[in-house]
Amino acid sequence: MTDEGDALIGADGLRSRVRAALFGESPPIYRNFTTFRGLTDYIPNGYRPSYIREYLGAGKGFGFMMLGKSRMYWYAAVKAPQKESDTTMVSKKELEMIFMNWFPSIPELIDATDESNILKTNLYDRVPVQAWSQQNITLLGDAAHPMLPTLGQGACMALEDALVISKCLQEQTNPTLAFQQYELQRFARTKYIVEQSLQSGKMGELENRYAVALRNAFIKLMRTAISNSFKSIHTYRV
């Protein structure tokens, strides 16, 4: 199918065809982690609504939070240097084994979730490089700057991009100039967050018990600074 228009915004995700057409085929970088995401009605005992609970172990982690008023969303990340296919089926048994001796809410949540409600995803990003635009064509969201989900910012960045791009197009009717403005406004912030997400992923990758103990001590020591850095990401205004 073909179509015509004044401009094109490639918002087609991690393996963007628009990106490949602009800059050539280059696969995203696999970052040695696979993740599982689940949805269930089961709410663990003692869970405090509006809190995210996150547990970090040696080369793996688990978190959960409420979605809306009655559903629990949970996520698990597991180090996997030997990448399996992106479409491998989820084995709940395997997941139960991995988190068997963890805080009781975790195996309970896995047990309470239908296998069909668990999504497995390998994790990728790209090294941030300008430019995303060529004349009247640009990229947005994961097509432009895919990142690890360790700070939970990928979709947030796509939404911010969309807001900035719409403002630029309102102020500047020439799409080529509007896209230059858009890129200028978005590059530094998204680069920073892609890089911070990768750093954060490295913390989760540690497996050596001394390195893990050191990391845990560091997180305890730095908890105010860590919380402030999240606040500064969340309070950004375009």
Ligand SMILES: Cc1cc2nc3c(=O)[nH]c(=O)nc-3n(C[C@H](O)[C@H](O)[C@H](O)COP(=O)(O)OP(=O)(O)OC[C@H]3O[C@@H](n4cnc5c(N)ncnc54)[C@H](O)[C@@H]3O)c2cc1C
């Ligand atoms: C495990 C995990 C947890 C995450 N957690 C969070 C989180 O807590 N918070 C957060 O902000 N982000 C999170 N993210 C990141 C978030 O999912 C992505 O950053 C976000 O979905 C990117 O949005 P996008 O619109 O750029 O791309 P996508 O959501 O990938 O959307 C691209 C769309 O383009 C379509 N498409 C692709 N190719 C074509 C084509 N050729 N023709 C037509 N359509 C096409 C696709 O079907 C898709 O609908 C997480 C990601 C993962 C993997």
